[in-house]
Amino acid sequence: xxxxxxxxxxxxxxxxxxxxxxxxxxxxxxxxxxxxxxxxxxxxxxxxxxxxxxxxxxxxxxxxxxxxxxxxxxxxxxxxxxxxxxxxxxxxxxxxxxxxxxxxxxxxxxxxxxxxxxxxxxxxxxxxxxxxxxxxxxxxxxxxxxxxxxxxxxxxxxxxxxxxxxxxxxxxxxxxxxxxxxxxxxxxxxxxxxxxxxxxxxxxxxxxxxxxxxxxxxxxxxxxxxxxxxxxxxxxxxxxxxxxxxxxxxxxxxxxxxxxxxxxxxxxxxxxxxxxxxxxx
Ligand code: AHG
Ligand code: MN
Ligand code: MN
Numbered sequence: 363x364x365x366x367x368x369x370x371x372x373x374x375x376x377x378x379x380x381x382x383x384x385x386x387x388x389x390x391x392x393x394x395x396x397x398x399x400x401x402x403x404x405x406x407x408x409x410x411x412x413x414x415x416x417x418x419x420x421x422x423x424x425x426x427x428x429x430x431x432x433x434x435x436x437x438x439x440x441x442x443x444x445x446x447x448x449x450x451x452x453x454x455x456x457x458x459x460x461x462x463x464x465x466x467x468x469x470x471x472x473x474x475x476x477x478x479x480x481x482x483x484x485x486x487x488x489x490x491x492x493x494x495x496x497x498x499x500x501x502x503x504x505x506x507x508x509x510x511x512x513x514x515x516x517x518x519x520x521x522x523x524x525x526x527x528x529x530x531x532x533x534x535x536x537x538x539x540x541x542x543x544x545x546x547x548x549x550x551x552x553x554x555x556x557x558x559x560x561x562x563x564x565x566x567x568x569x570x571x572x573x574x575x576x577x578x579x580x581x582x583x584x585x586x587x588x589x590x591x592x593x594x595x596x597x598x599x600x601x602x603x604x605x606x607x608x609x610x611x612x613x614x615x616x617x618x619x620x621x622x623x624x625x626x627x628x629x630x631x632x633x634x635x636x637x638x639x640x641x642x643x
Contacts, residue, residue: 363477365419366440366465367491371507373413374461374481374489377406377447378501381483386453394429394620395584402453403427406446406461414442424470424619426587431619440476441466443586443619448480449554458484460556464591470619472612478591482560492595496563515601518631519567522547523558526582530575538639542569542632555583559592559627563599569628569636573606581624585616589625602633606640 380402389399397403407427414420415434423432424443431441442465449459465477482488487501490513499507522542524535531539543549547568552558555570562568570592572583583589593603593611603611604626611625626636 363419363465363493365417366414366442366477367479369414369417370463370479371489373410374483374487375501375505376409376413377461377481378483378487380405380409381453381459384453393427395426395622399427400447400450400453403447403450410444410446410461421468424586426584426620439467441468441470443470443591445584445587448556448588449552452552452554457552457554458482458557458560459554460560462556462587462591464587464594466586470586472585472590472593472614475590475594475612478594480556480560480591480595482556484557488560490560490563490595492598494598496595496599498564513563513595513599514566515563515596515599515629516566517629519562519565519569519629520547521550521562521565521568523549523551523562523568523570525551525553525572526575527577530577531573532575534640534643535571535573538636539571541635541639555588555592559596562628563595567601567629567631569626569632571626571628572624573626574624578622580622582622583625585614585621585623586619589623592627593625596627600630601628602630603627604633604636606636609637 385401391399421438422441426445445462460482463479466474478492489499496513498510502508559570
């Protein structure tokens with residue numbers, strides 16, 4: 363695992379440098395989920411591919427920006443599924459973006475997830491590494507990642523971050539979200555899952571959700587490199603997750619690398635409330 367961590371550290375450092383003087387233009391290509399690719403989505407993917415390909419412990423790479431898995435060392439144990447640049451549509455407004463990594467043993471399945479990592483490219487470069495407990499590291503003056511603290515979710519939060527076009531929400535989702543605002547929750551939503559969940563983890567609680575919508579009945583966020591890594595991190599931080607039905611996102615099984623799912627991540631209070639709210643409908 364340590365070798366994989368070192369390679370990821372090197373890759374995110376390279377991406378952070380690339381983001382300092384970027385070309386924020388679009389490519390003429392689309393990825394497997396139909397998003398128009400930015401030059402920086404493709405560049406970040408290239409950086410990760412080039413660096414992680416040198417790691418002997420990695421069996422295959424699965425990227426948001428590649429239609430198929432890239433097979434590396436057949437004898438190796440780990441598959442790394444990643445979103446090279448999350449929130450890239452916010453690059454033009456200079457908001458914080460990140461990279462997300464899920465490290466699976468032998469087969470891509472939530473129950474085989476052994477580690478989840480994300481980076482956040484903002485005023486500082488931060489890296490969250492989670493095997494047992496999510497640990498926050500910050501790049502210091504010596505260009506090394508320095509341990510800062512463990513991230514823990516309290517039982518209840520104050521933040522309500524929810525995505526998708528509101529006119530395409532179900533009535534149930536709209537009234538659940540309203541019920542949290544009626545309780546005193548505040549809206550905090552940037553449009554980059556990395557930043558929005560990072561805020562909830564750093565402030566100690568709240569809800570991040572991306573529901574099913576009429577235009578995307580299976581949600582927008584991708585299971586293997588967005589949803590499962592954050593579900594793993596939030597649950598290891600003491601929180602809960604759900605798709606609105608199951609008691610954990612980590613119970614879900616998908617066969618296609620780019621499958622998507624509705625998703626809810628939060629403190630236990632908000633997820634328990636969601637499940638009882640749905641049960642009453
Ligand atoms: P990506 O930039 O990797 O395509 O991911 C964007 C995702 C996620 O970060 C965010 O939560 C969501 O898309 C925002 O979507 P909406 O603008 O539809 O809310
Ligand atoms: Mn993303
Ligand atoms: Mn992306």
